[in-house]
Amino acid sequence: xxxxxxxxxxxxxxxxxxxxxxxxxxxxLVTPEQLLIPAADVALKKRLADAALNAAKSAGxxxxxxxxxxxxxxxxxxxxxxxxxxxxxxxxxxxxxxxxNGTWGFASTNTVSEAGLAKAAQLAVQIAKAxxxxxxxxxKLAPVKGHGEVSWKTPIQQNAFEVPIAQKVELLLGANAxxxxxxxxxxxxxxxxxxxxxxxxxTDGSYIDQDxxxxxxxxxxxxxxxxxGKFRSRQALSAPMGMGYEYLxxxxxxxxxxxxxxxxxxxxxxxxxxEDATAATKQVKQKLTAKSVTPGKYDLVLDPHHLGLTIHxxxxxxxxxxRVLGYEANYAGTSFAxxxxxxxxxxxxxxxxxIVADKQQANSLGAxxxxxxxxxxxxxxxxxxxxxxxxxxxxxxAAMVGQNESDGCCYAQSWADVQFQRMPxxxxxxxxxxxxxxxxxxxxxxxxxxxxxxxxxxxQQRYNSQFGGQVFYEINKGKITGMLEDVAYQTNTLEFWNxxxxxxxxxxxxxxxxxxxxxxxxxxxxxxxHGSSTTRFNGVNVINTARKIG
Amino acid sequence: xxxxxKEEAQAILTKVLSYSKADECEVTLNxxxxxxxxxxxxxxxxxxxxxxxxxxxxxRFGKRSGVATCNExxxxxxxxxxxxxxxxxxxAPESPEYVPYLGAQKYLAPSPAAFxxxxxxxxxxxxxxQTAASMKLCEQKKLSSAGFLNDEAxxxxxxxxKGLEAYQQITNLEYSVTVRTPDGxxxxxxxxxxxxxxxxxxxxLTQIAADKAAASVGAKAIEPGKYTVILEPAALVANxxxxxxxxxMNALDARNADEGRSFLSKKGGGNRKGEKLFDERVTIYSDPxxxxxxxxxxxGDGRPQQKMTWIEKGVVKNLYTTxxxxxxxxxxxxxxxxGWIMEGGTQSVQDMIKGTEKGILVTRxxxxxxxxxQTLLYTGLTRDGTFYIENGKIKHPVKNFRFxxxxxxxxxxxxxxxxxxxxxxxxxxxxxxxxxxxxxLSDAV
Numbered sequence: 001x002x003x004x005x006x007x008x009x010x011x012x013x014x015x016x017x018x019x020x021x022x023x024x025x026x027x028x029l030v031t032p033e034q035l036l037i038p039a040a041d042v043a044l045k046k047r048l049a050d051a052a053l054n055a056a057k058s059a060g061x062x063x064x065x066x067x068x069x070x071x072x073x074x075x076x077x078x079x080x081x082x083x084x085x086x087x088x089x090x091x092x093x094x095x096x097x098x099x100x101n102g103t104w105g106f107a108s109t110n111t112v113s114e115a116g117l118a119k120a121a122q123l124a125v126q127i128a129k130a131x132x133x134x135x136x137x138x139x140k141l142a143p144v145k146g147h148g149e150v151s152w153k154t155p156i157q158q159n160a161f162e163v164p165i166a167q168k169v170e171l172l173l174g175a176n177a178x179x180x181x182x183x184x185x186x187x188x189x190x191x192x193x194x195x196x197x198x199x200x201x202x203t204d205g206s207y208i209d210q211d212x213x214x215x216x217x218x219x220x221x222x223x224x225x226x227x228x229g230k231f232r233s234r235q236a237l238s239a240p241m242g243m244g245y246e247y248l249x250x251x252x253x254x255x256x257x258x259x260x261x262x263x264x265x266x267x268x269x270x271x272x273x274x275e276d277a278t279a280a281t282k283q284v285k286q287k288l289t290a291k292s293v294t295p296g297k298y299d300l301v302l303d304p305h306h307l308g309l310t311i312h313x314x315x316x317x318x319x320x321x322x323r324v325l326g327y328e329a330n331y332a333g334t335s336f337a338x339x340x341x342x343x344x345x346x347x348x349x350x351x352x353x354x355i356v357a358d359k360q361q362a363n364s365l366g367a368x369x370x371x372x373x374x375x376x377x378x379x380x381x382x383x384x385x386x387x388x389x390x391x392x393x394x395x396x397x398a399a400m401v402g403q404n405e406s407d408g409c410c411y412a413q414s415w416a417d418v419q420f421q422r423m424p425x426x427x428x429x430x431x432x433x434x435x436x437x438x439x440x441x442x443x444x445x446x447x448x449x450x451x452x453x454x455x456x457x458x459x460q461q462r463y464n465s466q467f468g469g470q471v472f473y474e475i476n477k478g479k480i481t482g483m484l485e486d487v488a489y490q491t492n493t494l495e496f497w498n499x500x501x502x503x504x505x506x507x508x509x510x511x512x513x514x515x516x517x518x519x520x521x522x523x524x525x526x527x528x529x530h531g532s533s534t535t536r537f538n539g540v541n542v543i544n545t546a547r548k549i550g
Numbered sequence: 551x552x553x554x555x556k557e558e559a560q561a562i563l564t565k566v567l568s569y570s571k572a573d574e575c576e577v578t579l580n581x582x583x584x585x586x587x588x589x590x591x592x593x594x595x596x597x598x599x600x601x602x603x604x605x606x607x608x609x610r611f612g613k614r615s616g617v618a619t620c621n622e623x624x625x626x627x628x629x630x631x632x633x634x635x636x637x638x639x640x641x642a643p644e645s646p647e648y649v650p651y652l653g654a655q656k657y658l659a660p661s662p663a664a665f666x667x668x669x670x671x672x673x674x675x676x677x678x679x680q681t682a683a684s685m686k687l688c689e690q691k692k693l694s695s696a697g698f699l700n701d702e703a704x705x706x707x708x709x710x711x712k713g714l715e716a717y718q719q720i721t722n723l724e725y726s727v728t729v730r731t732p733d734g735x736x737x738x739x740x741x742x743x744x745x746x747x748x749x750x751x752x753x754x755l756t757q758i759a760a761d762k763a764a765a766s767v768g769a770k771a772i773e774p775g776k777y778t779v780i781l782e783p784a785a786l787v788a789n790x791x792x793x794x795x796x797x798x799m800n801a802l803d804a805r806n807a808d809e810g811r812s813f814l815s816k817k818g819g820g821n822r823k824g825e826k827l828f829d830e831r832v833t834i835y836s837d838p839x840x841x842x843x844x845x846x847x848x849x850g851d852g853r854p855q856q857k858m859t860w861i862e863k864g865v866v867k868n869l870y871t872t873x874x875x876x877x878x879x880x881x882x883x884x885x886x887x888x889g890w891i892m893e894g895g896t897q898s899v900q901d902m903i904k905g906t907e908k909g910i911l912v913t914r915x916x917x918x919x920x921x922x923x924q925t926l927l928y929t930g931l932t933r934d935g936t937f938y939i940e941n942g943k944i945k946h947p948v949k950n951f952r953f954x955x956x957x958x959x960x961x962x963x964x965x966x967x968x969x970x971x972x973x974x975x976x977x978x979x980x981x982x983x984x985x986x987x988x989x990x991l992s993d994a995v
Contacts, residue, residue, distance in 0.1 A: 028621065029606070029634075029635075030618060030634060031634055034634075082643075087617075105597070106596065106598055107598075107599065110621060127599070127674060130675060131594045134682040136592075137593060185809075185810070185811075186809065224811065230924065231810055233811075327590040327591070327595055329590055329696035329728045330696035330698055330726055333916075418596050418598060457917045457918070457919045457930055459931045459950065459952070460933050461992075461993070462994075464950075464993070486922075490952065492993070521586070521700075541990075546925075547959065549813060549926070549959060550827060550958075
């Protein structure tokens, strides 16, 4: 029997390795009004947390933390003129993590009472002690000073759950109508909204209350040429964001024009779904008759929405310290960027490449005040002027690399899951000198401009990757000369980043992001943003992906 | 409370249905109990347990539907859950794809092999012991293991206002292990899954992965291009990632084919059911009573699961569909299967190697993603044991490759089919394929 049989029938979706598909909505299905009920009182949560911490210490834990979590989700799904599904879910419970005999133990419960949490704490200690019998090394935690009672909230302007469902449905169906009126064969659209209400407490003396919001509007437009049987699609160029419903009120200042001749618009901190659906339909019809690419070396001009995925796979994941050290070996693999590799001081990229990790960046998916083990979040350099200088690490990893401070990037997808190291926002810094996309294109003799996320694949040590896109434009002697199809580029991470030849300035900087990055076993999902400006890479190998089947 | 008997489950469902004021109501109970242990660097890294029963109530007023769920079973909570489903239904728009619930159905009696007490009775100590055996073997060989053991026992019970009643218990255990040499120059992998944990032996599987790790040290780079390959079952289907044969099975959807957005769509309209699209040795079917991969005898929406042929001697025989699309298109109403079986021969992987003049043995493929749905083209990479074969023998390990290949093309370039093995809840034979397209080299180990 496959796990799918369980999850398919229970409505729970198993996380998978970074899938750009719709994340499952965990928890109990409730009425939309249920999502507006305030979280439990902080004093009550503190009392519950103390019950767990005291029970853990009494059972023999040297350290304990507890996360009381309430996850609220709403997904609205439509196709063409109809609503397919509206789901509002609530998940409420607590997870207790302990150190006993130098070994981790974890247990969770949806019985949110002092007795329920105490029982979970005792079970976590029991599991830790059972596992300690076969452990050889004790866990070493980087010290964290207790923060006392503090709180943090995503600075949203409009809570998406307070917007009437009818209004949200009207917007999605409006986008669908734009697509159908312009000649799409099919269109699907969806709106995801998430609110994580997290209360964290630990034996270090932290009591942290956080209220985190995320939103993701998206669609897929398909055009079919029945005569030839050819079909193509184009996905939305929206980014999931750490924002409220204000993201869906378009602002002219947030629109970034693509290069001349491309008919593309990029979006910063607000998104015009109606405009994008209209443009997508025009482009998807062009894709049906676009020229098939001639394989070879091209200079690539990559828009931020596309480049975010490449950053994610070729920088974000290989600089996760748990992956570097082998903790992910049985799933997504390890990393080429080992401690030994870093010691050789080989360039990761050209001198233009500056990549930062940041858990505080405004409007980003990864922005929180404190991580899931009570560490205050921060910003730090991963790659500076092309050189790898640091990794992403949490409390039990810092000592492994001779450091004594966590980076504050520990996360669990829910109260029911154990927290572990997850990717912060990882972003390419914009160029320091003024450079527009048009000026960048003008300097390219033979190239391809790529926008949007397409196919993606990278090996288990993050060397060899292949990426597609949503739309491709040929650049010939400094000008965009038309659309291309069947494009994918294959590259090696170090060759790719060392071929970085130009980065547009910060006026072009915007986010790409992912709601559903998978890691760990059992797989957990996390949300992460990647900022960049349009960037040029020279001499990249492009293949033609067209095939003939009988 | 996680594993309720048929009588206990149906008693709860009958009570919940009695609270319904809707035109139609369907209630589903789903219970799971189990646990997992994860290890890396020859040490346990995380361990967890799951124990939960949840109730889903779907209420309908005309063509409006609402679903609510809960996981507490006192009378007040159950009543509130039904009330919520009815509130959501009243607010919902009418569904143009409404189909009335099924009435009473006749299901096959589940295979006794579907639920094994040995799996249902697994303890944290058992998980720790199996993991310790894997780690000990690797320590003795100065290798590093990373593994994941996950087991579950569960039940699903369904009932509706039209008289449908369904119940089944099921168990599953999955294990995978990656073994690496300390210098990172060799890596091997093994995986298995069972309904019955008494068949499971972590040390035996770890030995396979350890042998592959040791044998893969010193890999040589050979030019990418078209090669004859022997794909082991774990290279064709994966528990943890997309896979080439699963991609093919996922594409056997009637609606996508009829709508024109599938490799099974016909130029000018319609679908390609009945056409020979693969080598005539390709036969794939599903059977919920197969003793090696017993599955549920009913689908998520209550349709009976029967033995069903999908591809026979290379011809597409059946496509699965939703009930709505079956009615709209006037086609057979066939649910998606739980697991599937590709018919094979009697040859082992070793036998297939012996019969290969020049080729490449692939243990596993990884990070497989769609490139072009029009041709079902996928890309991905070899991983954890890739070897060059010459004159019937493994000559040396080779560096990993990226491939760009379609299972449709692959199953037309079939050279040989081996003996099927269970992987990911399916029975999958190793396949020998000519002209498999490797497009670049990877330095990854």
